[in-house]
Amino acid sequence: MHKKFEHSEIERKWQQQWAADKIYATNDTTDKPKTFVLDMFPYPSGEGLHVGHPKGYIATDIYSRFKRMSGCEVLHPMGWDAFGLPAENFAIKNKVHPRVAVDKNVARFKEQLEVLGFDYDWDREINTTDPEFYKWTQWIFVQLYKKGLAYQSHEPINWCPGCQTGLANEDLESDGTCERCDSVVEKRPMRQWVLKIREYADRMLEDLDTLEWPEHIKEAQRNWIGRSEGAEIDFRLSTSDSVTVFTTRPDTLFGATYMVLAPEHELVAKNKDTISNWNEVEVYIKEAASKKEMERLDDTKEKTGVKLEGITAINPANGEAIPVYIADYVLASYGTGAIMAVPAHDERDHEFASKYEIEIRAVVRKSFGESLPDPVLRVAAGAIVHDPKTDKYLVQYSHEFEKYSFIFGGLEDGETYAEAAVRETLEETGYHTKFVRYITDETESQFYHPGKKINRFLVSRRVLLELTDDKPEEVPEEELAKQKPVWLTKDELFQKLMEVEEEAYAIDQLFNPTPFTGVGTLCNSGEFDSMTSEEAGRAITEKVGGRLTNTYKIRDWVFSRQRYWGEPFPIVHMADGTALPIAEEQLPVVLPEVEHYEPAGDGQSPLANIADWVNVTGYITEDGNFMVADTAPEGRELVEAKRETNTMPQWAGSSWYYLRYIDPHNSDALIDPEKEKRWQPVDVYVGGDHAVRHLIYARFWHKFLYDIGVVSTIEPFQRLEFLGFILAEDGRKMSKRWGNVINPDDIVKLVGADTMRVYEMFMGPFENTIAWSQDGLAGARRFLERVNGLSEHVNKSGSEAATRQLHKTIKKVAADIEDFKFNTAVSAMMMYINTAEKDCLTQAEYETFLRVLAPFAPHLTEDLWHRAGKSNSIHLEPFPEYDAKLATDTEITIGVQINGKVRGDITIAPDASEAEATSAAKTNERVASYLAEGEIKKIIYKPGKILNLIVQ
């Protein structure tokens, strides 16, 4: 009989005891090794938590408990990311201060977390809206400003008409709508504070390699930063202006047959008078500006553009004059807003050039095969003939090499590839044909020619011909003896010509022509011919006076919002327009009370309406800060200034909050350097969803703080574990809208926190998104009830099976917790219970098992621990160590295969010899019957794994 347990009573009792004893308080001064375990702190919404939210917190709780039991000093804190629009919108709607809503929501969240029995050290709780916290957010901003990394910009920025505020690029959905309210975002010129995150792009990219993060998150960060390596090259215009383009392919410069400027490029309007078709150009610019945001989404739309009549550019590689276009496929905001267009080697340029009939000049040959010594050059056409009547293709079959191929023929003096192809086809196959089109540009390949015993260097171009009459000429016998013409269907081409890489490429291009965008060997490029793309890229850049450089997708971070509920900028504007930081000793600049939280609608934040607050007097200190004061000291002038009325985005506080947990009450510094060294970096950081942006911003600030000596590590989060969500039982997201939200309080009331914890960890791999199952929850409860009744199976002698199983379980659970494989850890403990119930266990083993389970089910194990006569907390006990001998079996069962198929099994010592294993196998009836059918020719024996007998 398994005893039920009174979860509510037990859980309440021990939670109170733990809090009273402060058993989870973090000690800064022990000499134990440290572990900093961090959850992405929540935004305390009015909705409260559903059962999906605590999943990550359960994991960090188990991990931190395990680390504490393993002898580490653990920092496992929690706090609140409480600035931002939801609280502000709530305030507007209910006409209460956002602080009221925040305090209420925080209290509710905290209550919900506490019933789950987490081991947070609440003395270190932080809240981003607390002036003592945002004082340091402001302080970091001042440092950024002083280092020139924060600046004001008047460029058009994303404006959300719904939220009445400016947004960073990252706040937009990919279709150009606001991620919060789905409004179509507009461009509006507006004064903004911007942070130079781009200056950190290279370091953020390179240091990713030092991090133990899931590959998909690293990849998302790389995408976001979007570094392209290439060169800037200057093109002279006929107007005597010079345009700089960015290209990743300077090796293709000789193929640049036109140039494109973004419609917004400054040189377009500047040369208005030189452009003879200005009217047409102006119309295009206006259209591009108005439709851009809406139509960017549509990648199927045809490319458009207008030639700038009266202007040409000089290709610096060959001195040729090339046309200049404006087109909206070139973005003003990326690179230099201008490109050199190489239609032969870029798909977009190819499409545009085809439409506007611009020359397409190939300058890179695709190259096949390794480079060989003393190659002998041959230039040849490779022909394939299409018969439109039968829809078949004519190729050659070589008797000598037993291979199909294109019809090859060398170029004679002055011949084109097309002419050679037609002539050669007639000579070798007798068919009359005409030229249709080139299938490929020139390609080259090197290979050993067995017939001629030379290394062949073949330059060739594939040609499509069409049959013009079906009465072939007679072909000499000796030609046919070497190779014969064969007609193949399209399907047969793919079957018979895909073996040689070069032929496969040609066949692919025949049916699916695309410009060659890969790297290869240069041609049509003067002195650079026969260089590789890589060599030529550097050499050409140098010759034309270009600069090797990188460019990035990531834009500088638009950091100001025109809303109320955020950190005020510690900045004043002087009458002459300069912006000065508030003196550091006057931080924080406290968010003032306002009558209305609504945005003004004119792009100003509600703070702009508070004249008393905005207008200040003070003086400029020696080091250039602004000291708010009614009077100025000797030698200083009392001046008037206006406060900055924008506020910071919600990302500000979350970009550094993890540091404050280390030293949450320090009023003199953001963090004490000794404590920082003690605790940084975060050893394990757990979260999901918004991961990419938050992590980018936090890594940026952290690197900046490293540069100014505040932190000692180059990265904040050494290891990151990605959290998979919990769906509702119907497989949909939990949402009020669907009415499928499961509230953790109800679950705790029903089956207890321990059960919910065990269940959520057992559901599946931590990073998987899995639907909730009430039946699964009941299974977890059954497991804990069996644990509760386990003491009935205790006797003096126990059993060897249970002892061995226990040591295996200790080993498995410890390793799995370290790896965040909680599902298999729970499974191992279930297996132990199965064995222990059946075979009995000793009292010592019982107590050991309780300690293994303690991180998962802290309340029940604590209760059973005390009922076993202990007086200290189980959570301060050491995690059990396993005995390696006992964790290994003395006898194991391995499979016996006959000719690779499993036909039985044998139970032997793990280190049994081959002879022992084989003789054991012979006693197996089934195996023996197979052995009777022949002789053992070969024995493959891998001790502990498999015995495979090859019988004939």
Added chain:
RNA sequence: GCCCGGGUGGUGGAAUUGGUAGACACGAGGGACUUAAACUCCCUUGCCCUCAAAAGCGUGCGGGUUCAAGUCCCGCCCCGGGCACCA
């Protein structure tokens, strides 16, 4: 389109370096207990054939390497995520 992950029973999922595929749990079926139900306990549970045993099939599909493939290689299909005219 490009870049990352993935595809295993009715379900969630297990499976060191290739070595008995389906651990553990849920669900389902059968039985015990009970006046009855719930709870609990015991048995069965990949598919197919079968009274049963044995044989056969089986980790998205098609090939390959190997004594041996969920695992490695090549070519496809499908799903999830990220990026998307980024020069």
